[in-house]
Amino acid sequence: MPPPSSITVGVLALQGGVIEHIALLNRASTSFPTITFHFPEVKTPEQLSLCDALIIPGGESTTMAIVARRLGLFEPLREFVKINNKPVWGTCAGLVMLAEEASATKQGGQELIGGLDVRVLRNKFGTQAQSFVADLQLGFLAEGERPFKGVFIRAPVVEEVINGNGKVKVLGTVKKPGEEEDIVAVRQGNVFGTSFHPELTGDVRVHAWWLGNVVEALSHKGKEKGLVVGRGKLDGEEA
Template sequence: MPPSGSIENDTMQIKIGILEVQGAFQEHKVALMKAQKLLDIETNIQVTEVRHPDHVTDDLDGLIIPGGESTTISLFLKRNGMEEPLRKWMDEDRHVSWGTCAGMILLSKFTENQKQGGQPTLGKLDTVVSRNFFGRQVHSFEAPVTVQEKCLTKTDTDTDSFHGVFIRAPAVVEVCDPSVTVLAKLHRPDKNDDVIVAIQQGNVMATAFHPELTEDVRWHLHFLEMVKNAKK
């Protein structure tokens, strides 16, 4: 029996965990399965829930932190003793993480507009993120975001525009290290500015919007390609 993560008969084994506390984790699963078919190699993807420290295992190749309420998710991690296991898991270069919306807040080292008393984060991205940057739940909206990197516009059908679904969304207000790559921005005509809404630093990615709520799976494909490359 080959070890987990090996390639047998040219098929790569990939194990993805989803932090199933809040958010559209079922939609992430569906999008991952769609994106799997677009990978340039044969893969066998196992998607598993992450809700306990015992679920944070070394053979987990990738982790998705869905949206929801960042304070609630942070409290869940603290009360269930998951903060340190997750931080140690993320310290390994072969492990890939992606946070959407609240997940972006949890992955950032610095946060603006925190609730009184603050909240602990996993602190993997050298960024300052502003909670509820665009307003409260009633200010949720959908708008095109401009993709900045060719890794997300590789095929003839991909454009540099992506339909962004923003639900009580955060935004990156400051990049604190040159190793952080801006993946997408949102132009606000009323403010005449461009807001950073997707970033990547090493094997950690974050989006302020919800790609899992659209039919376009290129962000899930990029995540799987990050996982594939980290396993080499």
């Protein structure tokens, strides 16, 4: 099936780096000259229903969950991710939202959308004053490419894969001096999550890679097998 001529990729606009994501998406879309992309802000179930794919940006995951519930967005988001299997990418707080479990939550816990069979640890690296930038070797970038500079701000990490069926693929790790290596990029089917903030770097490579996966997934949507990655394929996906 040929790629679609028009694709709508929404950015959940409850808080966080919405404008920054849209700016890099616009730059990344020039890699696909035959496709017309639309990048709307998403604040209502009606707006979400028009999207072929979605980014959940950084912010404060507990607040995002509360606001999404008040706006009637929470169940539509779950359906978008877990029933319709549309491509979704969560950055920082977005990764927390897409996890099945989270630790170090506020008292009483928090609601999660789910989709990634992982448990995340919130705020692994401390306060905003302890933010840092690290060179990352990401598994989906071409061999020999320069490292990606990951921006970590009160970032979560994946502390455990909670389902041993091999569906969760680790795509990036970071290691601070004197600490153990932490998982900071994962994918499972249609869901992609990063602890860091590519939208704050000006480096378009992760956005371009993910848009390529969106195009490929929509080209194969009749197969209902999830997201096809740029170099290789997911378990169960036909070549």
